[in-house]
Amino acid sequence: MTDNIAAGTPMSDTVSPVDGYVGDPAVRAEWDSRYADRQQLWSGRPNGALVAETAGLTPGRVLDVGCGEGADAVWLARNGWDVTAVEVSGVALERAAGHARDAGLAVRWVHAALTEAMLPPASFDLVSAQYPALLRTPDAAAERALLAAVAPGGVLLLVHHAGMDTQHTNDSGFDPADYVWPSMVTALLDDDWEVEVDEQRPRVAPEGGAGAHHTDDLVLRARRLR
Known part of the structure; x- marks a missing residue:
């Protein structure tokens, strides 16, 4: 649990209950193990698609889904956004x-699965999900949670590694059928949404960190009209 949540400061007004993680304990344990294996898992720099796609947006309230070690959240806060960041790994x-404190920046940290985070509905000007590991369910709970968080006039930015959705189950147990991909979110968009970007493009990848071997992105940017 982070300082903001544990201390019960005003920064915890939109977070899950202060007594701990909310979500599947097995998922938390899996990701805690991945992070604990390395002193730093990711590059420490913001994702290229996020930087490119927010260049023309006016900073407002942003939800960073699956924030990891916080590079995107810190970058967004530094650029004037009011950031709420959700992550399963403590x-x-x-x-x-720690990175936000070192930079002197305020971020709301939410220790929860996206579908259990009890976030205020329709309240974020930007919902950013950069390569999220969102588990697929029959009721499309994660996809609907992404859409529900976006305020009218706001933007959903979902970026994933191209080609992963068509891979076969491998020796590590990764099965693409278990996860949410941009096409599944696109399928739920109705007349209340305008798709501004839906494409595959070369990835602008920060140097270093896990995932650097991926070369192309799937980028979905959709604006909620009402």
Whole structure:
């Protein structure tokens, strides 16, 4: 649990209950183990698609989904956004909170699965999900949670690694059928949404960190009209 949540400061007004993580304990344990295996898992720099796609946006309230070690959240806060960041790994959140403190920036840290985070509906001007590991369910709970968080006039930015959705189950147990991909979110968009970007493009990748071997992105940017 991070300082903001544990202390019960005003920064915790939109977070899950202060007594701990909210979500599947097995998912938390899996990601805690991944982060604990390395002193730093990611590059520490913001994702290229996020930087490119927010260049013309007026800073407002942003939800960073699966914030990891906090590079995107810190970058957004530094650029004037009011940031709420949600993550299942407590190990990652501790690192993220430390980076924000070192930079003198305020971020709301939410230790929860997206579908359990009890976020205020329709209240974020930007919902950013950069390569999220969102588990797929029959009721499309994660996809609907992404859409529900976006305020009227706001933007959903979902970026994923191209080609992963068509891979076969591998020896590590990764099965693409278990996860949410941009096409699944696009399928739920109705007349209340305008798709501004839906394409595959070369990835602008920060140097270093896990995932650097991926070369192309799937980028979905959709604006909620009402």
